Amino acid sequence: MKKTLRIATRKSPLAMWQAEFVKAELEKIFPALEIELLPMSTKGDKILDVPLAKIGGKGLFIKELEDCMLAGEADIAIHSMKDVPMELPEGFALGAILERHAPTDAFVSNNYATFDSLPKGAILGTSSLRRKAQLLAARPDLDVRDLRGNVGTRLGKMDAGEYDAIVLATSGLQRLELDERIRHEISPELCLPAVTQGTLGIEYFENDQETLEIIKVLNHRDSEIRSIAERAMNHRLEGGCQVPIGVFAELDGDKIFIRGLVAELDGSVVLTASIEGDKKDAKALGTTLGEKLLAQGAKAILDEVYASDLHKG
Incomplete structure (x- = not known):
């Protein structure tokens, strides 16, 4: 077994x-095992004044870590699975899918206890087209x-009064020990999570068996199954x-239940569907x-999103 493992990270x-x-x-x-971290700033971290979709989407966060691996500087990269392209x-x-943390979105506000209690015209911040569409629908x-930048x-920006409330991933706040900022978790019924939200994945070179032998011990099979289902839906939609795509898979014994959603950016149209069956499928x-x-009619909605200014550099 190798003696050192180098991790590329933002x-x-x-x-x-x-x-x-x-x-x-x-x-x-x-x-x-000696483990080294190689922290780096990516383009997606540096350009904060433009909507993410306009500068290449979340794949920006992934590519530069892969470039670091290709340069021989790192063996693996850790990703939030919702950032990983299909x-x-x-x-x-992907050598391992870790056990899923909270998949929900979190409502954060200094002045309002719940999403429902926001007054008419309140300013709500989010970087996610998925959240925007669903929350506007409600x-x-x-x-x-739009709200960009890291969690802090x-x-x-909210603390400075630019927003009455913001919506962030519950898992991110919990991981940073900022649980006290969460006023409440938004239910999947109100806002269906992003593909694989709350799940971490480990990327490696597929011919590097030595590295795979190490990282595969962290694979969590149930989380992997849920990830496979959610990513398959997104892949079929070419998302x-x-x-503005949401999906959430849940397991009950050998059964899997999946809900999916595609919405207009302004929330005026929300398409929903669900399916259940054996988790092996x-x-x-x-x-x-x-x-x-x-x-x-999801294709027409998604085509319109891709044609919009949000996706033009």
């Missing part, structure tokens, strides 16, 4: 937490504005990372769910 506090978490978990199992570049693979009277930056069920949404 420098943001949340990305560093993810890398440190994986490092600590592996050190428990392989105490003789198709990885040739030679790369509350078209709100002023939903976003909280700072990128920054699109997770990928096929996810694909079928995507087809159900396409049959309702």
Whole structure:
């Protein structure tokens, strides 16, 4: 077994937490293994005044870590799975899907206890087209504005009075020990999570068996099955990372239940569908769910999103 393992990671506090978490978990199992972190700033971290979809989507966060691996500087990269494109570049693979943390979105506000209690015209901040569409569908009277930056930056903007409330991933706040900022978790019934939200994945070179032998011990099979189902739906819809698509898979014994959603950006149209079956058929069920949404007209909605200014550089 190799003696050292090098992890490429973004420098943001949340990305560093993810890398440190994986490092600590592996050190428990392989105490003789020396693990090094290689923190770096990516273009997506640096350009904060433009909507993410306009500068290339969340794939920006992934590519530069892969470039670091290709340069021979790192063996693996840790990603939030919701940032990982459906198709990885040739030679790369996912070696482990970690146990899923909270998949929900969190409502954060200094002045309002719940999403429902926001007054008409309140300014709500989010970087996600998925959240924007669903929250506007529930509350078209709100002023939903773009919000970029790492978790600390976003909280700072709200604290400075730029927003009445913001919506962030529950898992991110919990990982940064900012649980006290969560006023309440938004139910999947109100806002269906992003594909694989709350799940971490480890990327490696698919021909590097030595590295795979190390990282595969962290694979969590149930989380992997849910990830496969959700990513299959998104893949069938040809959805990128920054699109108004929501999906949530749940397991009950050998059964899997998946809900999917595609929405207009302004929330005026929300298409929903669901499917259930045996978890061994997770990928096929996810694909079928995507087809159900396409049959309702999802392609026209997504084509319009891709043609919009949000996706033009």
